[in-house]
Amino acid sequence: MAQEELALILAPRGRDAAVVAQVVAKVDVETRVCVDLAELMRELSAGAGCALIAEEALTPEGIKVVSGWLSQQPAWSDFPFIILSSAHTARARRNTAGALDPLGNLLILERPLHAETLGHAVLSSLRGRRRQYVARAQLVERLEAERNLRLALKAGRLGAWRIRLSDMTLFAPDDCKADFGRQPHEPFQYDELIGSVHTLARASLEAAVEQARGQSADFDCACLISWPDGSTHWIEMRGRAVLDEQGRVESIAGVTQDVSERRLAEQAHQTSQ
Numbered sequence: 001m002a003q004e005e006l007a008l009i010l011a012p013r014g015r016d017a018a019v020v021a022q023v024v025a026k027v028d029v030e031t032r033v034c035v036d037l038a039e040l041m042r043e044l045s046a047g048a049g050c051a052l053i054a055e056e057a058l059t060p061e062g063i064k065v066v067s068g069w070l071s072q073q074p075a076w077s078d079f080p081f082i083i084l085s086s087a088h089t090a091r092a093r094r095n096t097a098g099a100l101d102p103l104g105n106l107l108i109l110e111r112p113l114h115a116e117t118l119g120h121a122v123l124s125s126l127r128g129r130r131r132q133y134v135a136r137a138q139l140v141e142r143l144e145a146e147r148n149l150r151l152a153l154k155a156g157r158l159g160a161w162r163i164r165l166s167d168m169t170l171f172a173p174d175d176c177k178a179d180f181g182r183q184p185h186e187p188f189q190y191d192e193l194i195g196s197v198h199t200l201a202r203a204s205l206e207a208a209v210e211q212a213r214g215q216s217a218d219f220d221c222a223c224l225i226s227w228p229d230g231s232t233h234w235i236e237m238r239g240r241a242v243l244d245e246q247g248r249v250e251s252i253a254g255v256t257q258d259v260s261e262r263r264l265a266e267q268a269h270q271t272s273q
Helices: 015-024 037-046 060-073 088-093 115-155 173-181 190-196 199-215 260-272
Strands: 007-010 032-033 049-052 081-085 108-111 157-166 167-169 218-228 232-243 251-259
Touching: 007 015, 007 037, 015 032, 015 060, 015 115, 032 049, 037 049, 037 060, 049 173, 081 115, 108 115, 108 218, 157 173, 157 232, 167 190, 173 251, 190 199, 199 218, 199 232, 199 251
Parallel strands: 007 032, 007 049, 049 081, 081 108
Antiparallel strands: 157 167, 157 251, 218 232, 232 251
């Protein structure tokens, strides 16, 4: 994590970089001085908390290089830059309005710098960067949970599904489609799901969906269905209401399972008695 907390410094003229590093060190932030843009880009790729760049070090070509790196950021990242300006570079920037816009998340400080102002700017940038790291950790955790869920569904031969209640849109991944005899590339809508259920069970399924919509209730429904090829199968559908931030039922989500083999075994057992 130390690398990701670094404040990178690119200020190639005179003692600017050394002075900035001394000021930043006073707020207990580790720095790394880069001698040129190429080294800055290597350090950015390795990970950092923020970057302080003297504006005169950013040529139009350099801005393109940095913006190219920024375009490859993951979704959680919005890397912070602190641009160290001066009266001369500020005048030049006014003649090229928008030149720094590709850098996105930036703060411009005009030199001569007040030590306290610079320190606060660095700490503020790092706080923002740490919030991004938290978002990254949450994203990784969520992706890992989704991966584990997919493995569990596959191991249990279950298909996931979700019905958005505002327009009764069905979201059915490949495993769920397979339980209804559909191929991955085939569209599968809520009306088609209901239409595949045999008449005697259809009313029960629709009633279970309406009950979940109105009472936030779970439901468990066994249905005899017909596949497009004419074969019949037994499907169990289990689901529960999903609430929005206001506590209203937004959708219903659950799993399907083809239980045809179990049903046939139960019928054979009953016949043999």
